[in-house]
Amino acid sequence: MSAVVATWTVAAPAATADDMRSRQWYLDAMKADELWKVATGKGITVAVLDTGVDSTLPELRGKVLPGRNFDTGGLGRVDEKDRDRHGTNMALAIAGTGVDGGVKGIAPGAGILPVKTGDYAFNGWKTMLQGVRYAVDNGARVINISSGGVADEAEAREWQSTVDYAVQKGALIFAASGNDGRERRNVYPASVPGVVAVGAVDTKGKVAKFSDYGSYVDFVAPGIEMPGRCPNDKNKFCGFWGTSHSAAIASGTAALIWSAHPDWTRNQVLRVMMETAGHDGPVPSKYIGYGTIRPAQVLLEGKGNPGDPNVDPLLAAQGASKAPTSKPSNASQTSPSPENTGASGNGQAKDNNQAAEPDEGGFPLWAIAASAVAVVALIGFGVVAGVRRRASTDA
Template sequence: MGAKRVWSTTGVVALTGALLLTSAPTASADYVRDQQWVLDAFKMDATWALTQGEGVTVAVVDSGVDGSQPDLTGQVLQGKDFTGGGSAKEDVFGHGTAMASIIAAHGHGAGNDSGMIGLAPKVKILPLRTYQKENDKNPDDVWSEAVRYAVDQGAKVINLSFGADGGKTSSEGREAIAYAQAHDVVVVAAAGNTGAVAVEEPAALPGIVSVGAVDEKANRWVGSNSGKGLTLMAPGVQVLAADPESSQGYSLSDGTSDATAFVSAAAALVRSKYPDLTAGQVINRLIKSASFLDHKELKAPDREYGYGILRPNKALTMDIPKGPKNGPLGQLPSNTESKTGSATEGTEDGSTQANEQDSSSRLPILLIIGGIAAVTVIGGIIFAVMRSRGNRGDGGPGSGGGTPPRGTGYPPQSSTGYQQYPSSASNQGYPTPQGQSPQHPNHYAQQPPYQGQ
């Protein structure tokens, strides 16, 4: 069964099962689109009038992407296989194809009315295969090579729907992420599916947009990891995606992999509409436009919801200052930055300025030292002549030290894994989706952000 899952670098770990579309024998066009509740929740008809992701390439580092999938034809670039086993446009397991469909599916048939549609249907997908089968490992030295390749091929967003399952990212992985960030690429990664109060790496690394999962009511999915370093939440429960292993071609499943793909697609939409923004400024728009929706009592960053729930339409339409080039999440230091550094913030060549300052201050220091030495010699002569007694004290500067501040831990989760919040009684902004009763409002209705900022 083709489920969409979060992977482990020590082995592929299946955490959720797919719910095949068994209630519809032929999976008609209307039926498939009706399962895509996210399209209504995100108000995508209005969003696509602004941009559909034209001109942006999203790299999917995964199990490959099936280039023959009807909803993805023409969208999948050649890519590269890093497993030594064939083509990146072959996907024998289906996870990468599922992620690509959430991002860039365009439907098929007359008027593209059949099949599913992704959040950014005009984005190009760069498939980078780093594992082939469910139980394959996805080691850091392999996916890091794929990340570097994505940067060199001009990808503006990199989707990493996998995690280290509690492990730490190797130096190769960290350097690859730093390379992407230094070259103006938005990197998005899954927070993890174990329900732990800890964001998995590489998602937890500085500058990466780490993503957790929420359901149709905008409540955190019980399996979604939480804790320090969580950036955004996005739909990850009963999400429809292409499934090459299903006879119907699609399946529904839960997981932060899916949520990650939605955020990657939203980042691509922002990059398409605002091509002058840096990667950090794109991330800034995603964060500043996010909202806690019904969870108004929360303040950002919250351990379970990060900076809030993704809102692609607001990320494109809100009046948000660009902010610093590196964005609110910062960056990992690149090799160049770590070697040269910047001695003075805000200067183009801090080391030069520091050298100039050092040179300009040497002369008076030398004069002072020379003066002190002269006084000492003269004083010694006087004392010798007068044979006076004096007390000498050996003193010196003490060595400074200090204890770094301790980190703040998080309390354990409740027995249910997440807290239920009261639902909003009104639908503020989104039209009621077809077949949805007014008694069941759209919990993703566009509301002002509640980030405590």
């Protein structure tokens, strides 16, 4: 298998606890305080397939389930051993409580199921595939995979089989589109039918220069200036950017919507996300998919028709001949992107093909192809020009 571009996150200047909320610009943009009066994600378990989750942090205390460590065996809640903090930061973006001036997630009431699939390097796709099945078998309605790469033909088949299993069990999988700043086709698991691929937008609603794009992209969500715990030092805060965080915000958004409508299936949650996504121009677009995720449209405005509970709207839109039919999972649930369109929450992302100038209806997108920043197309999981990344070897 070829190299995996995994963390898809870049560290930025450190943030302090005192200004944490101002750093989390996307919470105000998506009307988070109003959303939390309606739903918090309570009752929904989100699995984080990553480097593990540090459950000792104040923002995650009492929210992290035992989980599983497929990298070395044992529990997935690895605490101090999550040196890179990547999995921890995804959990914070999804469900952090913000206590003691820390990071607050988009779904602060959701529970986190940590599934460690690697540390500084993957052991091939095996741990990730095992992690997906483990997550759905242990109550996760939402699965966050803020990593990805390419796979050979046999691995691609295995990925499809695993995703089909998760879909049939009623789970939603969100995956990062990648940070290579270029058009891509086969990014696993993001491009697997049944997986929801998420790209990144910045504070002005523009597609980030680093965000990979292509026909596989389904949504965009905030991925710029995302606060989290610094690598190798859990007592300090850093700013990050990357589609890793975009996928986490999308995962948290799904949990938020689902907690308000617990009887909906994955397909219904996904359908209302598609119908209420912000865009200006034809969709789906290879740059923004169906647009910027906007939970306020669902939870505050009552928009979006959940529709048929048994039809995957993305697969149906893609003309899939055999879209997997999902049923609500009977697994127990444990409770322990955002608007990105300005304070009104009514703005729209604009397709890159029409992005030469801004208009009154939304924000322009950057011409990514003309200014691509290839920051994550390297192998390894260390620090190179501030980039944290992982690599995969054949299993």
